[in-house]
Amino acid sequence: MQNLVERLLDGDRRALARMVTLIENDMPVARRYLAELHARAGNAQIVGVTGAPGAGKSTLVTHLVRELRHRERKVGVVAVDPSSPFTGGAILGDRIRMMELAGDPNVFIRSMASRGSVGGLSASTRDVVRAMDAAGYNPIIIETVGTGQAEVEVMRAAQTVLVVTAPGMGDEVQAIKAGILEIADIFVVSKADKPGADQTVAELAMLLSLDPTRRQRDKTTPAWRIPVLKTAAIKDQGIRHVVDAIQEHYAYLVESGMLSQRAQRQVRSEVQALLSHALMNALQQTITEDEWRTLIDDITARERDPYSVASQLQERIGLK
Amino acid sequence: MDETRPIRVLVAKPGLDGHDRGAKVIARALRDAGMEVIYTGIRQTPEMIVEAAIQEDVDAILMSILSGAHMAIFPRVMALLKENSVDDVLVAAGGILPDEDVPAIKALGIKGCFGPGTSTDEIINFVRANIQADRLTADV
Numbered sequence: 001m002q003n004l005v006e007r008l009l010d011g012d013r014r015a016l017a018r019m020v021t022l023i024e025n026d027m028p029v030a031r032r033y034l035a036e037l038h039a040r041a042g043n044a045q046i047v048g049v050t051g052a053p054g055a056g057k058s059t060l061v062t063h064l065v066r067e068l069r070h071r072e073r074k075v076g077v078v079a080v081d082p083s084s085p086f087t088g089g090a091i092l093g094d095r096i097r098m099m100e101l102a103g104d105p106n107v108f109i110r111s112m113a114s115r116g117s118v119g120g121l122s123a124s125t126r127d128v129v130r131a132m133d134a135a136g137y138n139p140i141i142i143e144t145v146g147t148g149q150a151e152v153e154v155m156r157a158a159q160t161v162l163v164v165t166a167p168g169m170g171d172e173v174q175a176i177k178a179g180i181l182e183i184a185d186i187f188v189v190s191k192a193d194k195p196g197a198d199q200t201v202a203e204l205a206m207l208l209s210l211d212p213t214r215r216q217r218d219k220t221t222p223a224w225r226i227p228v229l230k231t232a233a234i235k236d237q238g239i240r241h242v243v244d245a246i247q248e249h250y251a252y253l254v255e256s257g258m259l260s261q262r263a264q265r266q267v268r269s270e271v272q273a274l275l276s277h278a279l280m281n282a283l284q285q286t287i288t289e290d291e292w293r294t295l296i297d298d299i300t301a302r303e304r305d306p307y308s309v310a311s312q313l314q315e316r317i318g319l320k
Numbered sequence: 321m322d323e324t325r326p327i328r329v330l331v332a333k334p335g336l337d338g339h340d341r342g343a344k345v346i347a348r349a350l351r352d353a354g355m356e357v358i359y360t361g362i363r364q365t366p367e368m369i370v371e372a373a374i375q376e377d378v379d380a381i382l383m384s385i386l387s388g389a390h391m392a393i394f395p396r397v398m399a400l401l402k403e404n405s406v407d408d409v410l411v412a413a414g415g416i417l418p419d420e421d422v423p424a425i426k427a428l429g430i431k432g433c434f435g436p437g438t439s440t441d442e443i444i445n446f447v448r449a450n451i452q453a454d455r456l457t458a459d460v
Contacts, residue, residue, distance in 0.1 A: 017377040025325040089351035096361035102368040
């Protein structure tokens, strides 16, 4: 019997599905597998799709996948929906719009619950993408939870970020100026068959015209002009242009050297996240539940303060 | 089952009836019981359901059907699961399932049949009690 990694690399969908489960639940064996998968990944373009709840992310993703299938690409999708902060349960509904894609062996869709993460992804999204990448899916599309203003985690997982907005959210164009506007490589105005789409496009174009290359910190590399594209998925309009733009953006990333720059930034933040997770675990193991309770009581009674308590605890693992 | 990880359940609506209130109530109840529920929406073919169950690596498939097509659809779902060597997933059914059909449905390997009036607690407990405990560690 081949091991799970070999079967995944051979294109076994069930092996990939089980791998994702192991990764998502942070099983001890998963890290060993991931170390092997890391060496085999790195071929896929990773595309993030983000936007407010109901903006049309799942519908857009479904149509993007269909168009990418016409172009004979093997497509992976990771769709994240929120977990309940109270029960930990979740309804993962992104698949409803994607069911027409089920049955195509060259499309792999996995729904994930955010499980307490707040940046629009779940903690293991990047590792799940890594597994799909090693399995030969390219591109891989990450659909975030419906986001507000500050959920920009997708920029640390994706190479190309699509921000989806729908007409009739006019005020929102103002609202997204600070957070989400900055992470878009491509803007998509969805539901273009509805009134107000042209106005939304114009407003976005106006905002961009103030600083069309705001992500261009290094003046020596060529600039990427962020396109604003209209889609009406229900009429199958505009989808091809979005896929074209995704492919153009990848070519731009490669030619400008931005691809390796982004990869380096992402690797740094990934190792940092692993370190802080490991440090936290090491710390937690030195503290018993009884001790926690005593400390918390002392602090709430204002006999002690949080700062000296934290500093005393971190000395236990050699941190001053 | 190790409850340190959420149980994953596929709630599916095969057949041509569009009455998914029951399926949504079940999905919501399972969510409130701490499970991760993948809801497929209505009018799913057996192929779509089985492919979704494989990709999502669910612990259980719950199918709701009210149209009377259960004896056409359930055997196909079970055959497709077998074809894909999926033998560790709990399958149960709900909706309008006449009493005289229940033995035949269960003979297909569908472990539970739940008609109108079933309490959501009964279904939650059924799922917890009947999913395979070693699914997370077992090789596929």
